[in-house]
Amino acid sequence: MTHFHVNTPLLESISMSKHVGTTVFLKMENSQPSGSFKIRGIGHLCQQRATQSKGVVCSSGGNAGMAAAYVARKMGLPATIVVPSSTPQLVVQRLKDQGATVKIVGKVWDDANGEALRLTETEGLTYVPPFDDPLLWQGHASIITEVAASLGPVVKPGAVLVSVGGGGLLCGVIQGLKDVGWTDVPIIAMETVGADCLNAAVKAGRVVTLDDITSEAKCLGAKTVCKKAFECTQSSELTIISELVTDQQALHAVETFLDEERVLVELACGASLAAVYSGLIRRLQDEGRLPTVLGPLLVIVCGGSSIDMKQLANLKHKLQT
Numbered sequence: 001m002t003h004f005h006v007n008t009p010l011l012e013s014i015s016m017s018k019h020v021g022t023t024v025f026l027k028m029e030n031s032q033p034s035g036s037f038k039i040r041g042i043g044h045l046c047q048q049r050a051t052q053s054k055g056v057v058c059s060s061g062g063n064a065g066m067a068a069a070y071v072a073r074k075m076g077l078p079a080t081i082v083v084p085s086s087t088p089q090l091v092v093q094r095l096k097d098q099g100a101t102v103k104i105v106g107k108v109w110d111d112a113n114g115e116a117l118r119l120t121e122t123e124g125l126t127y128v129p130p131f132d133d134p135l136l137w138q139g140h141a142s143i144i145t146e147v148a149a150s151l152g153p154v155v156k157p158g159a160v161l162v163s164v165g166g167g168g169l170l171c172g173v174i175q176g177l178k179d180v181g182w183t184d185v186p187i188i189a190m191e192t193v194g195a196d197c198l199n200a201a202v203k204a205g206r207v208v209t210l211d212d213i214t215s216e217a218k219c220l221g222a223k224t225v226c227k228k229a230f231e232c233t234q235s236s237e238l239t240i241i242s243e244l245v246t247d248q249q250a251l252h253a254v255e256t257f258l259d260e261e262r263v264l265v266e267l268a269c270g271a272s273l274a275a276v277y278s279g280l281i282r283r284l285q286d287e288g289r290l291p292t293v294l295g296p297l298l299v300i301v302c303g304g305s306s307i308d309m310k311q312l313a314n315l316k317h318k319l320q321t
Contacts, residue, residue: 005033005039005139007146008028010027010146010147011025011028013026013261016261021282021294024276027300028263028303029301030265030269030302030303031303037172038063038168039067039071040142044135045128045135046068046071046072055072055080056068056080057082058079058081059109060081060109062087062088062266062305063303063306064128064131065095068081069095069099072100073098080125081095081102082103082105082113082115083095084104084105086107086213088306090306091305109213110222110223130166130168131226132166132226136171136172138172139172140168140173140175141175141176143173144176144180147298151296155295156182156185158296159294160177160188160299160300161275161299162190162272162300163272163302164191164271165191165222166224166225167222167228167229169302170189170232174187186238186290187238189242190245190272190274192246195210195215196215197210197223199244201233208224215247216318243275245278247315247319248319249270249277250268250271251267251316252270252278253270253271253277254266254267254312265302265303266304266305267315281297
């Protein structure tokens with residue numbers, strides 16, 4: 001079966017390796033045709049569910065919508081993308097450029113999702129969930145399969161760094177680690193303060209719903225983490241370390257990454273990069289939560305389409321005031 005996603009580069013970062021004192025590999029999901037890793041799971045889901053469809057509908061603050069619009073266009077299907085009002089104009093335009101119909105509903109993702117579910121009922125469209133579906137996780141798991149193939153049988157990551165929004169990528173990474181027999185590799189699950197639905201659930205010992213998304217990392221902006229992601233944090237077969245950075249730290253990481261790697265990613269992706277740049281990895285080693293001698297660090301550069309230089313300047317302005 002042909003895939004909609006590409007096998008993305010796995011690059012060694014000399015400058016990031018210097019920051020953490022161990023080799024850092026970057027899985028460059030920003031180079032997917034839709035701009036982010038989301039195309040893996042959404043492509044897989046649409047191939048399973050939407051071949052006989054009248055069209056697809058997806059609720060998204062950006063990247064899931066971009067992936068759904070791209071896949072629908074390739075499959076010759078109409079796409080309706082429902083986005084919250086917090087979505088940058090740039091993203092709305094890019095969705096339209098992919099040929100999608102864009103509806104702006106509500107303030108946060110949960111509102112937009114309600115409308116998408118309604119359209120599934122009334123218009124008979126195929127619902128494409130942004131993060132909470134086993135088919136998505138199966139698709140995202142291919143990230144780890146590719147990494148294992150690139151690194152070869154001898155090398156295994158010391159840890160995997162991943163940004164968490166609703167938990168879809170995290171579930172995919174977990175699935176992938178199981179698939180390749182790397183269940184002893186710890187996962188560091190990164191969120192920003194104010195979009196921390198996984199961290200809040202881990203602290204409470206149950207899935208909780210955030211009152212509001214106050215972080216500027218809107219693409220991490222799910223109020224409730226998917227149940228499966230939370231359950232995995234409670235399971236003993238894997239080590240999942242849930243950590244937070246501030247929006248300022250995530251922004252600093254985006255800027256440093258742009259300077260050092262010449263790649264622009266969005267704030268949501270900056271959350272995982274910040275673990276390297278802010279010294280979080282070293283702190284986890286000092287606290288004994290990660291081994292002092294750490295194998296290569298695998299950073300999933302999840303990408304993101306809701307960023308350009310103007311948006312970056314806006315973020316800087318917002319976060320400095």
